[in-house]
Amino acid sequence: MIYMDKRAAKLLKWYDENKRDLPWRNTKEPYQIWLSEIILQQTRVSQGLDYYRRFVESYPDIHALAAAPERDVLKLWQGLGYYSRARNMLHTARDIVQRTDGVFPVKYEDIRRLKGIGNYTAAAIASFAYNQPYAVLDGNVMRVYSRLTGFTEPIDNPKGRKKLQHIADEFLVKENPSDYNQALMELGAMLCLPKNPRCAICPLQIYCSAYATHSVGVIPVKQAKKQKKKRFLNYLVIQSGDKIVLRKRTRGDIWQGLYDFPCIETTSSAKVAYLTETSQWQSIFGRKKHAIEAVSGEYRHILTHRTLLATFVKIQSGDKAMILPEGCEWVSLRKLHTFPVPRLIDRYLSANL
DNA sequence: CACACGTGGCT
DNA sequence: TAGCCAAGTGT
Numbered sequence: 466m467i468y469m470d471k472r473a474a475k476l477l478k479w480y481d482e483n484k485r486d487l488p489w490r491n492t493k494e495p496y497q498i499w500l501s502e503i504i505l506q507q508t509r510v511s512q513g514l515d516y517y518r519r520f521v522e523s524y525p526d527i528h529a530l531a532a533a534p535e536r537d538v539l540k541l542w543q544g545l546g547y548y549s550r551a552r553n554m555l556h557t558a559r560d561i562v563q564r565t566d567g568v569f570p571v572k573y574e575d576i577r578r579l580k581g582i583g584n585y586t587a588a589a590i591a592s593f594a595y596n597q598p599y600a601v602l603d604g605n606v607m608r609v610y611s612r613l614t615g616f617t618e619p620i621d622n623p624k625g626r627k628k629l630q631h632i633a634d635e636f637l638v639k640e641n642p643s644d645y646n647q648a649l650m651e652l653g654a655m656l657c658l659p660k661n662p663r664c665a666i667c668p669l670q671i672y673c674s675a676y677a678t679h680s681v682g683v684i685p686v687k688q689a690k691k692q693k694k695k696r697f698l699n700y701l702v703i704q705s706g707d708k709i710v711l712r713k714r715t716r717g718d719i720w721q722g723l724y725d726f727p728c729i730e731t732t733s734s735a736k737v738a739y740l741t742e743t744s745q746w747q748s749i750f751g752r753k754k755h756a757i758e759a760v761s762g763e764y765r766h767i768l769t770h771r772t773l774l775a776t777f778v779k780i781q782s783g784d785k786a787m788i789l790p791e792g793c794e795w796v797s798l799r800k801l802h803t804f805p806v807p808r809l810i811d812r813y814l815s816a817n818l
Numbered sequence: 819c820a821c822a823c824g825t826g827g828c829t
Numbered sequence: 830t831a832g833c834c835a836a837g838t839g840t
Contacts, residue, residue, distance in 0.1 A: 505836040512826065512835080546824025549839075583838045603836050623819070650836060659834065660829075690832085691821090719823065767831095768824055808825065 472672050473638045473645065479668040480648030483655065485510070488517060490647070495569035495594040496527045502586045502593075503550050510654070516545050527569065530555065531562040539722050539805035546808075552722055553581030573599055584630075592642040600633035601646045602626065605653025610636070611685040612657060615674030620685045693767075697733060698775040699740055700726040700813075701749070705782040708795045709818075711804060715792060719768065724804040726777070727790050734763070737778055749790060754783035761817070766809040777813050 469477075484490070487510065489501035500520060504513040523541055524530040530538070535555055542551035557579045561567060570576050577587035588599035600606075607620045610632050618625045638645040656663045664676050675681045703710040703726070711724045729735075729745045737760055740746055761777040785795060796804065798818065806814070 502836065507823090507835055507837060508825080509827080509835050544825075546826090547837085549823065550837090553838080581838070585837060589836070601836080604834085605836065647836095654836080687833095693831095721823090766824090767826095768822090770822060 469638060469640065472669060473636075475668040476648050476652065477638075477641070477644055480644060480651055484647070484651055485655075487514075488521075493594055495590055497521060498590055498594045499569070499582075499586075500554070502589045503554050503581060504545070506550060506586070507547060508545065513545065516542070527558050527567045528562060531558040531567070535722060536803075536805060540803065543723075543805045544808055544811070548720060548722060548805075550581060556580050557582070569594075571595055573597060589646070592646045596641070596643045598637060598639040598642045600630070600637040600642070601650065602630050602633050603650060603653075605650045605657070606633055606646075608659065608685050609649055609653045609657045609669075612662075612675035612681055613669060613673050615678065615680065615684065617680075617684065617686055619688045621687045691770075693770060693772045695772045695774060697731045697735060698773055699729040699731060699735055700775060700777045701729065701746075702726050702777050702779045702813075702817075703749075703755075703782050704780070705785045705795075707798050708785065709798060709801065710789060710793050711796045711801075712790070712793045719771075720807045722805070723810075724806050725810045727793055734774065735776075740778065745790070749787065750782075753787055756781045756783075759817075761813065764809060764813065766807075773809065775809055775813075777817070779817070 489497055492498065501513075501517055504517050504520070520541055524533060533555065535552065538551050538555050539548060542548060560579070561569060570579070573587055573591045576582060576590050577584070582590070585601055585603050588601045591597040591599045592601065607626070607629050610616065610629055611620055614632060616625075616629065616632070618628065620626065620629060652667070652669070656667045662681055664670055664673070664681060667673070667676075670676055673681075675684045701710070710727060712727050714720045714723050714725060727749065729740050729743055731739075737757060757778060758781050759779040761779075764773075764775040764777070766773040766775060789795075801814070801818075
């Protein structure tokens, strides 16, 4: 009989009896586990589930993914957010196909080196797919352990995370790291919730320091967050006949690789009369024939660190041969749906075109 | 190493 | 409403 403390035994029993039936829990394929872990970064199961299904159907294995154009992959990712996840995953798929003919690495150090895979995801893949003894540390695990041990330092800085990693390493059940890691995360997702945790039915209640000291509501401790800044985006929706101008977004800003419209960004809310005087507007239209057809109301789009305030100026252009800004191209309305676009743009398009 | 990076649901 | 949160990583 392998030694295991009572806490771990109770946790594993609870997991066995209560775990959700999720598609990535019915496989040991590293590709599918990798995909699920990338999708679930900062993302709820309910939001990622359909994306996972569609992704596996479109790209059943790493070779299929590696062969896909980036635009198609981003289109499949559209609406899920954090698009660097999709770009990095494609990069890594191509990397693995080229270097090892598609064979996913087994050693933690080799997994950890892959682009888009950090400490958490490397430990998750190593333990879930290969049952190797690496302790995962995600938001769930940090919350569970900080409450269990009465950890009162902030968890959202490198120092706090490092201490919690030591706790996680120490608690890990090395005989069954796959189930143990997942049990801990499932407990965090189902019972040990950030607000209104279900302590009454928690299998670890009698071991929980925070519960004993009535501190569940104040643990884990987090540092105060900074205020969101605003960005004012004035989009030029330029149409001529059955074509519309799209812009591919590039490095160094949000939504890299996705498409939106030519944009005049201002430091505050701007009127069209102001926009038409800007050098950007002048360099596009100059004295060329064009007609402002409509100006949308203000669209508010919330990101983690930014509030975007967007208006859309719909313009009929008489000159399809005009000089477009860098990264812009004419796209037929028929093909518009094949381009990956941010949610903000998707909302505008579905309401106006 | 603080900050950037999306989106939607819940309080 | 405004803020918080959800299976983090890259720079």
